[in-house]
Amino acid sequence: MRTAITNIGAVLSGDWRDPFLDADTVVTADGLIESLGADNLDSCDVVIDAGGATVAPGLIDSHVHVAFGDFTPRQNTIGYLESYLHGGTTTVLSAGEVHIPGRPQDVAGVKALAVAAHKCFENFRPGGMRVHAGSLLLEPGLEPDDFAAVRADGVWLTKAGFGAVDSAKDYVELVAMAKEAGLVTTLHTGGCSIPGTFPVTGEDVLDINPDISFHINGGPVAIEDRYYDMIAQTQMGMQVCAAGNLRTGILAAEAAHRHDAFDRLLIGTDTPTGSGIMPLGMLYTIIHMAAVSDLDVTDLIGAATGNVAQLFGLNNGLIAPGRDADLIVIDAPLGGTKHTALDAMKNGDMVAVGAVITDGVPRFVGRSRNTPPTTRQVQVARSSVLREF
Numbered sequence: 256m257r258t259a260i261t262n263i264g265a266v267l268s269g270d271w272r273d274p275f276l277d278a279d280t281v282v283t284a285d286g287l288i289e290s291l292g293a294d295n296l297d298s299c300d301v302v303i304d305a306g307g308a309t310v311a312p313g314l315i316d317s318h319v320h321v322a323f324g325d326f327t328p329r330q331n332t333i334g335y336l337e338s339y340l341h342g343g344t345t346t347v348l349s350a351g352e353v354h355i356p357g358r359p360q361d362v363a364g365v366k367a368l369a370v371a372a373h374k375c376f377e378n379f380r381p382g383g384m385r386v387h388a389g390s391l392l393l394e395p396g397l398e399p400d401d402f403a404a405v406r407a408d409g410v411w412l413t414k415a416g417f418g419a420v421d422s423a424k425d426y427v428e429l430v431a432m433a434k435e436a437g438l439v440t441t442l443h444t445g446g447c448s449i450p451g452t453f454p455v456t457g458e459d460v461l462d463i464n465p466d467i468s469f470h471i472n473g474g475p476v477a478i479e480d481r482y483y484d485m486i487a488q489t490q491m492g493m494q495v496c497a498a499g500n501l502r503t504g505i506l507a508a509e510a511a512h513r514h515d516a517f518d519r520l521l522i523g524t525d526t527p528t529g530s531g532i533m534p535l536g537m538l539y540t541i542i543h544m545a546a547v548s549d550l551d552v553t554d555l556i557g558a559a560t561g562n563v564a565q566l567f568g569l570n571n572g573l574i575a576p577g578r579d580a581d582l583i584v585i586d587a588p589l590g591g592t593k594h595t596a597l598d599a600m601k602n603g604d605m606v607a608v609g610a611v612i613t614d615g616v617p618r619f620v621g622r623s624r625n626t627p628p629t630t631r632q633v634q635v636a637r638s639s640v641l642r643e644f
Contacts, residue, residue: 256284256285256286256300256301256615256616256640257282257283257284257285257289257298257299257300257301257615258282258283258284258299258300258301258302258303258580258612258615258616258617259280259281259282259283259293259296259299259301259302259303260280260281260303260305260310260582260584260610260612261279261280261293261296261302261303261304261305261636262279262280262304262305262306262307263278263279263280263281263305263307263308263309263310264279264305264307264308264309264595264631265309265310265595265596265597266278266279266281266291266309266310266311266574267309267310267311267312267553267556267574268312268561268573268574268575269311269312269556269557269560269561269564269572269573269574270557270561270573271517271518271551271553271554271555271556271557271558271561271562272557274553274554274556274557275553276291276574278291278292279293280292280293280296281310281574281582282294282295282296282299283580283582283612283615284615285615286579286580286614286615287576287577287578287579287580287615288574288575288576288577288578288579288580289576290576291574291576299637300638300639300640301617301635301637301638301639301640301644302635302636302637302638303584303610303612303617303620303633303634303635303636304632304633304634304635304636305584305609305610305631305633306586306629306631306632306633306634307631308584308585308586308596308609308629308631308633309584309585309586309595309596309597310574310582310583310584310585311556311560311574311582311583311585312560312561312571312572312573312574312581312582312583313343313344313345313346313560313571313572313581313582313583313611313612313613314342314343314344314345314346314537314538314559314560314583315344315345315346315347315348315559315560315563315564315567315569315571315572316339316344316346316347316348316523316524316536316537316559317348317350317467317494317521317522317523317563317567318348318350318469318470318494318496318523318524318525318526319336319339319347319348319349319350319523319524319526319527320349320350320351320352320353320354320525320526320527320528321336321347321349321352321372321376321386321388322352322354322355322372323352323355323371323372323375324375324379324381325337325381325382327354327527327532328354328355328356329354329527329528329529330527330531330532332527332532334381335527335532335534336381336382336384336386337381337382337384338532338534338624338625339384339532339533339534339536339537340381340382340383340384340611340613340618341382341534341608341611341619341623341624341625341626342534342535342536342537342538342608342623342625342626343537343538343583343585343608343611343623344384344534344537345383345384345385345571345581345582345583345611345613346384346385346386346387346569346571346572346581347384347385347386347387348387348390348412348523348563348567349372349386349387349388349389349390349412350390350414350441350469350523350525351390351392351414351416351417352368352369352372352388352389352390352392353392353414353417354527355368358392360392360394360418360419361394361396362394362396362397362401365391365392365394365397366391366401366404366405368389368392369389369390369391369392369405369410370389370405370408370409370410371389372388372389372390373388373389373408373409373410374389374408374409375388376388376389377409380613382618383611383613383614383616383618384613385571385579385581385613387412387567387569389409389410389412390410390412390413390414390441391405391410391412391413391414391433391438392413392414392417392418393413393414393415393418393420393426393429393430393433394418394419394420395418395419395420395425395429397429397432398432399432399435399436402432402433402435402436402438403436405438406436406437406438410438411437411438411439412438412439412441413430413433413438413439413440413441414441414442414443414469415429415430415440415441415442415443415463415465416442416443416444416452416455416469417443417452422453423453423454423455423456423459423462423463424459424462424463426442426459426463427462427463427464430442430463430464430465434466439466439467439566439567439568440465440466440467441465441466441467441468441469441494442455442460442463442465442467442468442469443455443469443470443474444457444460444468444469444470444471444473444474444478445470445471445472445473445474445475445476445477445478445499446473446475446476446477447476448474448475448476448528448529449529454476456478456479456482457478457479457481457482457485457486458482460478460482460486460491461482461485461486461489464489464491465491466491466492466566467491467492467493467494467521467566468486468491468492468493468494469494469496469523469525470494470495470496470498470499470523470525471483471486471493471494471495471499471503471507472495472496472499472500472501472503472504472506472507473496473499473500473503474496474498474499474525474528475498475499475500475525475528475529475530476500477499477500477503478503480503480506483503483506483507483510484510484513484514486510487507487510487511487513487514487516487519488514488516490519491519492519492520492521492566493507493510493511493516493519493520493521494520494521494522494523495507495508495520495521495522495523495540495544495558496522496523496524496525496540497523497524497525497526497530497533497536497537497539497540498524498525498526498528498530498533498536499525501543501544501547504540504544505544505547505548505550507520508520508544508548508550508554508555508558509548509550512554517554517557517558517562518562518565519562519566520558520562521558521559521562521563521566522537522540522541522555522558522559522563523537524536524537524540534625535605535625535626537559538600538605538606538626539605540555540559541555541556541558541559541600542600542603542604542605542606543603545600545601546600546601546602546603547603552597552600552601553597560572560573561573579614580612580613580614580615581612581613581614582610582611582612583608583610583611583612584608584609584610584611584620584629584633585606585607585608585609585629586606586607586609586629586630586631586633587599587604587606587607587629587630587631588604588605588606588607588626588627588628588629588630589607589627589628589629589630590627591604591627591630592604594630605626605627606626607622607623607626607627607628607629607630608623608625608626608629609621609622609623609629609631609633610633610644611623617635617644618644619644620633620634620635620644621633621634621635621644
């Protein structure tokens with residue numbers, strides 16, 4: 256399938272260092288971005304007129320507690336992932352299938368859970384969303400052969416923080432073994448999120464040394480302020496989450512800039528949790544952080560797209576030929592005081608999502624069911640596909 260988005264007012268690259276592309280058209284073919292320019296539009300199956308709105312990479316939520324199917328046992332809600340798609344999130348990464356009722360904690364059980372989740376979501380894309388599921392939950396008793404076995408079955412994520420360990424320090428060896436096996440290691444950071452768990456302090460994070468410090472601004476309780484500069488000087492990814500502390504999220508982003516580590520700042524939601532499901536969580540985090548600080552909106556969009564792709568080794572998150580064709584069309588909300596998507600977000604207003612494309616396939620065009628309508632008209636200009644978007 257070939258899809259084109261034309262009449263674009265601004266194209267955001269997903270790279271916070273060089274956020275704008277000199278283009279007014281994006282063409283996709285066979286699930287990948289083909290070109291930036293208006294060549295060969297006659298051969299496109301669908302042409303979307305952006306009406307002068309802004310195109311950006313689809314947002315990548317780097318912290319979602321998926322289960323099986325488009326259902327969360329934590330909030331007993333069906334269809335939440337498709338709803339996230341209507342908030343501009345085109346990809347989610349599992350932060351561990353911790354909410355599965357009766358979740359096993361033995362070695363065989365945690366391995367089976369990770370492999371099953373990974374393989375199920377290889378065959379299931381809710382609303383067209385990409386779901387990277389199956390994050391091995393680190394439990395006592397896991398050995399190098401166990402990590403190698405799940406890696407051979409396709410699992411490449413692992414999560415520390417909910418295991419039946421005696422203390423956070425017990426994760427030092429487990430994380431080291433996971434890294435050796437080639438898994439991306441992530442760590443619950445901050446105070447307790449639910450009864451029966453224990454805090455993971457800033458000192459613990461430095462000792463454990465995961466690839467990525469999850470919800471470094473708290474999930475929902477933050478670490479001490481003094482650790483943000485210290486962690487920014489390591490090689491760890493620093494993930495800020497919607498379900499965390501806004502003030503310390505800004506501290507983390509500012510520390511990342513001070514230490515030339517902003518490439519390692521990520522944005523996620525840490526949902527579904529006690530904070531609920533948050534279809535607009537990615538957008539609200541970007542908007543709230545930008546509106547009450549000196550942070551640029553384009554920097555934060557990069558932290559929700561290109562930075563995530565870089566740290567997790569994904570092929571989406573950036574608008575460039577050869578990248579996965581996961582795109583969103585955003586605009587100033589109708590009735591707002593600002594005239595572009597970026598200005599509206601800096602003003603603290605929810606941006607309007609006018610279209611979402613994943614794998615080069617339009618999932619909806621015209622309006623999101625979760626955001627205000629666009630100021631500009633985003634519409635299908637031409638289509639030879641027998642389906643409505």
